[in-house]
Amino acid sequence: MALAFDEFGRPFIILKEQEQKTRLRGLDAQKANIASGKAVARILRTSLGPKGMDKMLQSPDGDVTITNDGATILEQMDVDNQIAKLMVELSRSQDYEIGDGTTGVVVMAGALLEQAEKLLERGIHPIRIAEGYEVASRIAFEHLERISHKFEFSATNIEPLVQTCMTTLSSKIVNRCKRSLAEIAVKAVLAVADLERKDVNLDLIKVEGKVGGKLEDTELIFGIVVDKDMSHPQMPKQIEDAKIAILTCPFEPPKPKTKHKVDIDTVEKFQTLRQQEQKYFDDMVQKCKDVGATLVICQWGFDDEANHLLMNRNLPAVRWVGGVELELIAIATGGRIVPRFQELTPEKLGRAGLVREKAFGTTKDRMIYIEHCANSRAVTIFIRGGNKMMIEETKRSIHDALCVARNLIRNNSIVYGGGSAEISCSIAVEAAADKYPGVEQYAIRGFADALDAIPMALAENSGLQPIETLSAVKSQQIKENNSCCGIDCNDVGTNDMREQNVFETLIGKQQQILLATQVVKMILKIDDVISPSDY
């Protein structure tokens, strides 16, 4: 096949070194792709829902990560297969866009692929399946819009937001103190949110972790925490009403970027240079003192001499503060980042009510808290926990919760969780399928079946009879015309998700369906896989 003939009958090669490449074509290619997509989904399936299990991942360097966050699992899995990589991308884009539901989207895509496989076997053309899925996803999308509820919250009434964040956190290992963590996440988001514009800049929330203590000690700090200590051990550990000079220039002699040389050839020159140098340090420190700063935060290091001069003039300083933190400090304290000593003016200083150094544990761990800032828009969530893996996992969970809270502020529509939205969509899609003439009808029905996969997995992970539970809930939804019936994962005794307070964001769910459909369409359209064979 890879050999063609030109008009003179001479052969020419289309695909170079064909023998050395493996090639899959037609139905085989599709089936192989579907199989690998399904394999990825199968790995994540058991992590879904509040009773989902965790995965332990060992990196090439031997570090251990324990997580049930879909995006993290896939990212660290070291996947080699091309289609599997697509699934990884899928989960990642859900993570970037929404931040939550990264497991659900992959499970959904896996279920769609499974249905597609059955349809392919019946001889339906892949493109027709893809089109059918497209139609079905639109129906589901609109249906979600219909069953969604607006819910009201304000800066004073944060309860609904907390409830939603708790739903997200309940599937993580931190669910022991989901209530307090959810409150922390919501308060943090509200602190930085611009409710007028419905915008939240998550960059203003810094999540900082320190091993030790217990999860309950996790706290929200209206200010910044920097993992640094004062540059000189004898500087004051606590500063009230601090005026902060934020510098990005080192307390060191200048280093012009152009290459230069200062030649010393006489004794006089040697001496002038020495005096210059001393004056230079003196000027730098004096400059900071003159503008009225009571704390210097610097991105770079200090020379010993400068350090002592700062100490001597009673000007506490922090060195080697990272760029991102520096920016946050600038935002929080309302100061300006000053790149040169000459440009230091009193207006550019930041203000904070309290700056203090705090020590932890038995080792020499100290951190600097900058609190009561002039502009309290930047906040820090400070996580404590038993071990490093726990902290990392808590960070990921908090990130998810933050994203959910942000999404709600952007768009306050919610759908009910526990698989209820999927079941409701499945019913709607199933009903709509009959209206479509042609082969697409089958694909649409397949889509409806695939939607059932999420509640099914939820039930399975919770130790319930999957088929029995699902059909019971489905019939209940139709009978009572109540789209809030879902899987009772926590054994509460009711399957009305409204009573259980299990919400998810509308945009999160919609995005899941759209993204999963898109990826599946892409996979279905591939009919030829050419890969170099092992070398």
Add this chain to the structure above:
Amino acid sequence: MAIEKLLKDEATEEKGERARMASFVGAMAIADLVKTTLGPKGMDKILQSTGRGHSVTVTNDGATILKSLHIDNPAAKVLVDISKVQDDEVGDGTTSVVVLAGELLREAEKLVNAKIHPMTIISGYRMAAECAKNALLEKVVDNKLDAEKFKADLMKIAMTTLSSKILSQDKEHFAKLAVDAVMRLKGSTNLEAIQIIKKPGGSLKDSFLDEGFILDKKIGVGQPKRIENAKILVANTAMDTDKVKIYGARVRVDSMAKVAEIEVAEKEKMREKVQKIINHGINCFVNRQLIYNFPEELFADAGVLAIEHADFDGIERLALVTGGEIASTFDNPESVKLGHCKLIEEIMIGEDKLIHFSGVDMGQACTIVLRGASPHMLDEAERSLHDALCVLSQTVNDSRVLLGGGWPEMVMAKSVDELARKTPGKRSHAIEAFSRALVAIPTTIADNAGLDSAELIAQLRAEHHKEGSNAGIDVISGSVGDMAELGISEAFKVKQAVLLSATEAAEMILRVDEIITCAPRRREDRM
């Protein structure tokens, strides 16, 4: 059709039961490894490093043992990690936390085999841990207000901690050392202020606490060996050749004469600097960096004691003790705070000469000099003392105290058992298992001491059935004894940390149902 390879070469994947088994086995292996070191009659381990020289460490400190192991099993790594954190956070209980986590997993394995879902076990464990914590909270004693009693408490805690270590022979002596040292810190947890100097020779009994400060350095030649009413300048400055710091400066000369001139200027500069330092009116100068011969000579001429190359911790401590500040510039002598002490003298410990600062202003820092037969012994003694110091410094802040000798475990086990009886559903099995895991700790202590654990634990359990019992295992006499009378105490903070971290770790491992191991990164073969 066969599924194509999903993961990269050499990456492995273990699922469901197999994964759970792998992590159980790994975690339990680690727990069993350190199990024999638990308690006052615990045994030590020899660790031989793979590095050059195959240096040997003898220890029974859980964190030290685990830190030195090369472990491949991911679940085992979780345990090593919690032990490390326990070490950083409270300093002691590093073995207990691993043993407890291991026992929790051992019990969990049985439950999983009995077809109980891991999530049910986790929720049971959580309830049990909460209940156990509350049981401890009810029983704590807080003597913060009564200074005498508090000190006695500290003393007991120190003795209990030390009794499981190599120092147990002289535990009273060392407990006193540790308590004194920590009391001097006045509530700070910064153990850096306590310096431990190890000098081989003599016996452990010869170790002592020095109120002043000892610097393991020599006094420069020709300088006074003894200074009374010393004024000390603590500095961090270059005293070799004071380089020009302006970037790109270099010396370029065209004749030998000029070289000489510049050399003279350089010397002049140094002389000036030394003069400035001397102008502070000091008679002792301690620098963090090197002092070259030339300035040293100048100092000797001025009758100033110059000490070079003190390490950074030493400098910081010295500054703390003498109340001086660490200086790097010397232009304003009036604004630099000098340190003071009554007497500086050179003392001999064993073979070595050390510099001793006594009669210092601020008593925060102090020095403990450890003496012992061999470096291994000293290393272990240092670790033990460090544990004791850590626990004590934490106790000063959180003064709640519990009895020791397996008493807290029995108290917890009792209330957890009661909870199990009240709880309906499958969770009660997990709660019961938790209580069994707690009892495993006194059992191990008894086993390690060569006692009949089954008999003892049964007695202990009966004893604890009475309200307000103080019964625990008295390892020395090999029977059940009254812990309050025997003076065996433990810090509440340590026990709480053990309980919480162990439960957290067990929970984490239980939740795993799949292990994916990436291919190990290939190292460049440099051979």
